[in-house]
Amino acid sequence: MPVITALEIHHRDRQRVRLYIDDEYAMELPLIKARTLQRGQCLTESEISALGEAEAARKAYDRALRFLAYRARSREEVRRHLERKGIAAPLIADVIERLERRGYVDDVAFAEFWLAERERSKPMAPRALRYELRGKGVDDDIIDDLLSQFDEHDAAYRAAEARLPRYRGWTQAAFRDKLGSLLRRRGFEGETINDVVLRLQKELEESELGYFRADDLD
Numbered sequence: 001m002p003v004i005t006a007l008e009i010h011h012r013d014r015q016r017v018r019l020y021i022d023d024e025y026a027m028e029l030p031l032i033k034a035r036t037l038q039r040g041q042c043l044t045e046s047e048i049s050a051l052g053e054a055e056a057a058r059k060a061y062d063r064a065l066r067f068l069a070y071r072a073r074s075r076e077e078v079r080r081h082l083e084r085k086g087i088a089a090p091l092i093a094d095v096i097e098r099l100e101r102r103g104y105v106d107d108v109a110f111a112e113f114w115l116a117e118r119e120r121s122k123p124m125a126p127r128a129l130r131y132e133l134r135g136k137g138v139d140d141d142i143i144d145d146l147l148s149q150f151d152e153h154d155a156a157y158r159a160a161e162a163r164l165p166r167y168r169g170w171t172q173a174a175f176r177d178k179l180g181s182l183l184r185r186r187g188f189e190g191e192t193i194n195d196v197v198l199r200l201q202k203e204l205e206e207s208e209l210g211y212f213r214a215d216d217l218d
Helices: 045-070 075-084 089-101 107-121 126-135 140-147 152-161 172-185 190-207
Strands: 004-009 016-021 024-030
Touching: 024 045, 045 075, 045 089, 075 089, 107 126, 107 140, 126 140, 152 172, 152 190, 172 190
Parallel strands: none
Antiparallel strands: 004 016, 016 024
16 A cells, blocks of 8 residues: 655745655645544555545646636636636636635626726727637627617727827827727727717817818818
8 A cells, every 4th residue: 555655845935744654755735634544554546546636636626726816707718718728628617616605706896897897998899808808708688788879879989088198289181080999999889980080070069179280171
């Protein structure tokens, strides 16, 4: 029967212990788990397997937590990340279930976070937001619910308004072309783009004399 021949504190992490079985390195364990073992103790193959599985589960869970530390993530983002790290599907499912129970992964909260970030830093059209959230693996039902009250015209106005300082001194034609291109890239519809661009042009003509190039008005 396999025998524990050494339990060595890891030289870089004193909360980790290197386990040796029959004079061969077997695995690392948390100190709290290693304290339940002792040198000379016999282990069955199933006990060794259970130790390995528990350690694999801990590592996978810790890896997921580190991934979540940077920003909120969708369930699918976590799954893809762990899959890229070579973690088996059944273990990934267990990790995600554990994260969801603790509230660390929540697709509704993630989608709300994502939309709020876009709202703050890069207003986009509903179809562009839908495309992004689908790419993150968020279910359509969640997306539909969150976008049901979305004001596309307001988002387009704010997206365009943020760029106005860049276009001071341009001709009106260049202004309309550049702003229209920006809004199209953000996924807005043609009618919304025309309304917003013309509205801003009119507001600037009335409130900021000299905004447009004086010698080339159209």
